[in-house]
Amino acid sequence: DSGVTQTPKHLITATGQRVTLRCSPRSGDLSVYWYQQSLDQGLQFLIHYYNGEERAKGNILERFSAQQFPDLHSELNLSSLELGDSALYFCASSVGTSGLSYEQYFGPGTRLTVT
Amino acid sequence: DAKTTQPNSMESNEEEPVHLPCNHSTISGTDYIHWYRQLPSQGPEYVIHGLTSNVNNRMASLAIAEDRKSSTLILHRATLRDAAVYYCILRGPKNNNDMRFGAGTRLTVKP
Numbered sequence: 001d002s003g004v005t006q007t008p009k010h011l012i013t014a015t016g017q018r019v020t021l022r023c024s025p026r027s028g029d030l031s032v033y034w035y036q037q038s039l040d041q042g043l044q045f046l047i048h049y050y051n052g053e054e055r056a057k058g059n060i061l062e063r064f065s066a067q068q069f070p071d072l073h074s075e076l077n078l079s080s081l082e083l084g085d086s087a088l089y090f091c092a093s094s095v096g097t098s099g100l101s102y103e104q105y106f107g108p109g110t111r112l113t114v115t
Numbered sequence: 116d117a118k119t120t121q122p123n124s125m126e127s128n129e130e131e132p133v134h135l136p137c138n139h140s141t142i143s144g145t146d147y148i149h150w151y152r153q154l155p156s157q158g159p160e161y162v163i164h165g166l167t168s169n170v171n172n173r174m175a176s177l178a179i180a181e182d183r184k185s186s187t188l189i190l191h192r193a194t195l196r197d198a199a200v201y202y203c204i205l206r207g208p209k210n211n212n213d214m215r216f217g218a219g220t221r222l223t224v225k226p
Binding site: 042 | 149153157158159160161164202213214215216217218
């Protein structure tokens with residue numbers, strides 16, 4: 001158990017819909033990262049927040065957005081869903097933001113299926 | 116950006132040592148070498164990291180070549196639970212928040 005929690009575990013929705021994935025970081029961690037894992041693209045970094053502020057963006061679509069709240073939990077919002085958005089979405093947390101040696105702790109993931 | 120190259124798959128027998136190689140010939144002096152693994156149906160899990168010197172922890176050892184162009188993750192006694200995809204990742208100042216997971220090496224452990 002990494003200490004990172006993600007809800008829901010599974011989500012099935014239709015194309016065109018909007019969903020929200022939630023992540024609670026480990027106690028004391030200020031950084032939250034979101035990753036997408038699909039069969040054809042592998043694990044891809046989406047976005048990083050540190051103490052409520054966006055710090056880095058990866059391959060995140062404009063239809064996707066995220067935020068980190070004052071209690072440090074984070075939400076990833078996916079809108080206008082397409083079949084290709086079906087994937088595992090992982091959240092990770094770490095203590096800091098710029099330390100190259102900080103390890104990231106991953107949650108169990110949310111499996112999104114778009115039908 | 117520096118890239119890593121790993122074999123697609125490896126096999127090992129239970130209770131034998133496993134050496135997982137990673138080539139990173141374009142590594143820069145400020146890049147850390149990180150290893151993560153992903154067990155079936157789980158999120159990635161941190162294994163070990165290093166910069167220049169060899170490193171040991173309770174999970175594994177990391178041997179870094181003197182020229183830093185390659186590294187080897189060593190599992191001293193493989194167990195069935197070590198069957199996973201192992202990722203070698205370089206983290207440098209430009210991408211320290213953006214962990215680029217390649218395809219990794221799928222390790223199969225035979226009883």
